[in-house]
Amino acid sequence: MSDSSAAVLADVNEHDVEDQRSTKQALLRGWRCRCPKCGEGKVLHSYLKVNDSCSSCGQDLTHARADDGPAYLTILLVGHVMAPLMHVVYFAWRPEPLVTFTVFSLGCLLSSLYLLPKMKGIVIAYQWARRMHGFGKEA
Numbered sequence: 001m002s003d004s005s006a007a008v009l010a011d012v013n014e015h016d017v018e019d020q021r022s023t024k025q026a027l028l029r030g031w032r033c034r035c036p037k038c039g040e041g042k043v044l045h046s047y048l049k050v051n052d053s054c055s056s057c058g059q060d061l062t063h064a065r066a067d068d069g070p071a072y073l074t075i076l077l078v079g080h081v082m083a084p085l086m087h088v089v090y091f092a093w094r095p096e097p098l099v100t101f102t103v104f105s106l107g108c109l110l111s112s113l114y115l116l117p118k119m120k121g122i123v124i125a126y127q128w129a130r131r132m133h134g135f136g137k138e139a
């Protein structure tokens with residue numbers, strides 16, 4: 001192998017390493033509602049609206065197509081936590097129906113409001129990491 005072809009391969013490998021997108025790292029940044037590329041800039045404003053670009057690295061975020069994914073994931077998680085919890089609480093303590101309704105309604109509402117932006121950040125981060133919907137074009 002000549003020196004020039006080795007230099008080209010090293011350049012290609014360096015570009016590949018630079019261009020790799022870790023899904024796990026992107027999902028963790030998405031959970032924090034941060035830019036999946038740099039982890040610094042915020043992805044969302046006004047609770048659930050996606051910023052056009054990252055304020056830190058300039059990553060174009062207009063390709064994000066979260067649609068109903070975050071709501072679906074939120075319902076999935078909250079339902080799978082609250083339904084068994086309601087069963088356990090009912091059979092362990094038999095609280096008054098009004099107390100059960102109040103506690104679990106507030107629990108569902110507050111946990112959904114907490115999880116929804118995080119799920120949206122995760123969905124956008126996953127799309128970025130997997131180069132979906134035009135997120136891979138700038139590479």
Ligand SMILES: [Zn+2]
Nearest residue numbers: 035038054057
């Ligand atoms: Zn960024």
